[in-house]
Amino acid sequence: MLKTIAQRLFGALPNVIGVVIVTFILTRALPGDPAAYFAGAAATPEAVEQVRRQLGLDKSLPHQFLLYVGDLARGNLGNSLSTGQPVLPEIATRLPASLELTLCGLVFAMIVAIPLGVLAATRPGSWIDHLCRLLATAGVSLPTFFTGLLLAYIFYYLLGIAPSPLGRLDVVFSAPPTVTGFYLIDSLFAGDLELFWACNMQLMLPAITLGLFVMAPIMRMTRAAMLGVLSSDFIRTARASGLSRTTVLYRYALRNALLPVVTTLGMVFSFLLGSNVLVEKVFAWPGIGSYVIEALVASDYAPVQGFVLTMALLYVLLNLAIDILYGVIDPRVGVDG
């Protein structure tokens, strides 16, 4: 067990190295002279030269790369140009907001998509099957930023049942004391149900927006896996033994069909983390996506670079977690498989 996990950790190492190399190349690919860029527009040639030495830009590329890795190891992602604040603490405080949104979106997508996939698989070729497929394709075709606006318009402006789509919490409430950084969990820790409900309402629309976008791959995989499992021998045996339809479907078939669904989660997370940025902009969600968009507008490169690196490392970690989870659920799968 531990050996498997260690092997998978080792297997993720090349990806981490690749990510670090690519982010390094991206900084050095900045148009023009990075030193002049970081020194600011009004800098004198001497100041530019000083910044160049300070950033280590006068050294050779491999040497620069080592300096860069050293900075990363010490948790130094540089300072934001516009605020002068270090990037890492800012990302660290904002990350829980983004994670809460992403995970809730994922949970919503799974709650809707898996039953739909099962439904489609039990009636392959029927109009229900076609409808599910059409709905899922429509979902993945929706630009997340557009869905978000549409939902805000319908549920906030027209129906008035959603709170104003700005931020994590309505202004009349104050944030719960930070334990995990997830408002939903923190408000429960604080024992404040009203606050929990307010957080929930605020989170609902952005999470649904995200979820709609990733429903399609989950639904399709569930359908395909269910179709495969339902035609296998052990299901025929279970049916022949006179087990009820629900038991066969959910206790026997679905549990096996969920395994391949776990493997698609990697792709799903890629979608989720990417569209997270767009959803955060639409709902003024104070996560790392909003932070990076502010930085992009101000051509402030250090936060952007820190963001790309954080997201990539997060994604590598998530993939690793999925891999390990898969190995735990299904012991038949070897490390090479």
Place this chain on the structure above:
Amino acid sequence: MSANGVSATKTAPGWRATLRHAQYVATDNPVTLGAFVLFLLFVLLALCGPWIAPYDPLASDTAAALQGPSARHWFGTDALGRDMLSRIVVATRLDFGIALCAVFASFGIGAALGSIAGFYGGWADRLIGRCADTIMAFPLFVLAMGIVAALGNTVANIILATAIINLPFYVRVARTEVNVRRHAGFVEAARLTGNSEARILARHIFPNVLPPMMVQISLNMGWAILNAAGLSFIGLGVRPPQAEWGIMVAEGATHIISGEWWVALFPGAALMLAVFCFNLLGDGLRDIIDPRRRT
């Protein structure tokens, strides 16, 4: 597709077979046919947009700002009084152009690299595979953001970024498809008759790889359009006042909360329809080419 290329050199029966095949494709799945008609409509708009548009997409008329849909302005006007319909129609060319350039760049490079990796194997395979894996180690939209932010905020860089994030998919498809055919009978025959390795790869194996690549292209077009629109929505790439669907939704975002829904809705709907159309086309193509992978 390669089948068309072959039949074009033959005479009448070849053409008739192609037609019959097209008819079968169209009647087998009406959804695919609908998507194809929609696709043709979009192509028409992209080609002749500036002549079809009733107004100048950049001409502002502040007296008529933020008017709802009416007989004069079917899709209403935006905050500067520009006609939404004209802007959406004209934007088709830019959005499709970006997606098309990006997809063909990743197709060209991806197919070449993937074929080399699949055909020769060895260190070339490992190197190319490792590069593709590194790209895939990023959440793709985030990588595109990073690339555009680093290289500069231009349309060309949007195309480049979109091409790079799509590259691994083409590399993988090409690699797998070439690899399984590496020792096929017709390849051995071509080798025995004295064809060079490069010629075998280019003239004998590669045409067989095209059909699955076509499916990938079609599915990718929608994703490329979404990606480019998403980048311009957050302020990267295309700049105002140029008409582009993503930017137009961003411009409309500030008005939707106060009830002017048409400014964001119509460009968003155009974007959605275009992506939907490509996804349906891609699904339809995949069903025809490889029915086993239907999910």
